[in-house]
Structure formats: structure tokens, C-alpha cells
Amino acid sequence: MEVGTVDKNDLIAKELFHSLMQFRSHFRPKAYKGVKPGEYKLLFTIKSAKKHHGVDLTVSCLSKYLQVTAPSVTQLINRLEADGLVERRIDPNDRRSVKVMLTEKGEQVTEKVVDAYLQKLHGLIGHLGEEKSKQFAELLSETIEYFAENDVSSKRDEWR
Numbered sequence: 001m002e003v004g005t006v007d008k009n010d011l012i013a014k015e016l017f018h019s020l021m022q023f024r025s026h027f028r029p030k031a032y033k034g035v036k037p038g039e040y041k042l043l044f045t046i047k048s049a050k051k052h053h054g055v056d057l058t059v060s061c062l063s064k065y066l067q068v069t070a071p072s073v074t075q076l077i078n079r080l081e082a083d084g085l086v087e088r089r090i091d092p093n094d095r096r097s098v099k100v101m102l103t104e105k106g107e108q109v110t111e112k113v114v115d116a117y118l119q120k121l122h123g124l125i126g127h128l129g130e131e132k133s134k135q136f137a138e139l140l141s142e143t144i145e146y147f148a149e150n151d152v153s154s155k156r157d158e159w160r
Contacts, residue, residue: 027120032113034083041066042076043085043110046102056089056099085109 028037035043045065049057059077063070077100080086085106091097102110125133 032116033109035080035085035109035113039076039080039085040110040113042073042080043102043106043113046086046100047107047110050101056091056101058091058097058099062100080106 031037032040042062045062046057049055049061057065059070059073062077063073066073077086077088081088083105084103086100087103088098088100091099128136
């Protein structure tokens with residue numbers, strides 16, 4: 001590359017970075033009835049495991065799936081349990097194991113948050129149109145695959 005010229009990929013990378021940061025700030029959920037965005041992820045994970053796989057998860061399973069430490073998950077569960085959104089139950093098949101599940105209130109809050117997201121996405125489909133929305137979904141899926149295969153987050157320690 002000659003002195004004074006700008007690499008086109010560098011410009012595109014900077015534009016992508018800026019767009020992703022803007023997207024994240026606009027799409028990031030707000031607290032709902034005292035439930036913080038990080039807690040939603042835990043609620044969604046519990047709900048999804050039950051709905052799609054018919055299982056209740058342990059703290060260690062939640063920790064692995066969410067890619068956070070078990071003590072961090074335990075703190076989230078403690079807050080959600082105090083708010084009546086989740087409960088812990090001893091696994092009848094293995095009394096050493098404790099499963100975490102949504103309460104009725106937790107189910108309702110999770111559904112309301114999902115509905116709010118769906119409303120946002122319906123608005124986006126109305127704005128972009130069906131074809132562009134499908135393309136956007138495909139591009140997001142490809143982007144997620146790329147980052148999963150080239151896990152940048154696992155290199156955090158290199159940045160310190």
C-alpha cells in the first residue's frame with residue numbers, strides 16, 4: 001500500500017465497527033419491571049432449554065451456556081429468586097443436583113419481554129421490507145457463525 005492511501009477494507013471495517021456499536025446500543029434491552037438485560041438472558045436460556053429440549057438446567061449448565069462463571073450465575077439466580085422469577089428444585093433423580101426453573105411470574109415476564117422484542121422486529125420488517133429483512137437475518141446468521149468460529153472473546157486475556 002502506498003503512503004497516503006487508505007486501505008478500503010480498513011474503512012469498511014471501521015464502518016462495520018461503528019454500525020455494530022450503534023446497533024448494540026439501540027437494540028439492547030432496557031430494564032423491564034426491575035429485571036436487568038443480563039437477567040433476561042438467563043430467563044430466556046431457562047425457558048428455551050425447557051421449551052426446546054424439555055430439560056431444567058443446573059447452575060453449571062447455565063454457566064457453560066452463558067459463558068460466565070458459576071458464581072456470577074448464582075448471583076443472577078439469587079436476585080431472580082428473590083424477585084419470584086425463578087426457583088431451585090432438587091432433582092428427584094439425583095438429589096445432589098439442583099435444577100433452576102422459571103416460576104409462573106418468571107414465565108410471564110419472559111413472555112412480555114419476548115413480545116416487546118417481536119414488536120420491535122415487526123417494526124423493522126415494516127421499515128426494511130420482507131426481502132431486505134430476510135437478507136439481514138441471513139447476514140446476521142453468517143456474522144454469528146464467523147465470530148463463533150473465530151471466537152474473539154476467548155482472546156480477551158491477550159488484550160490485558
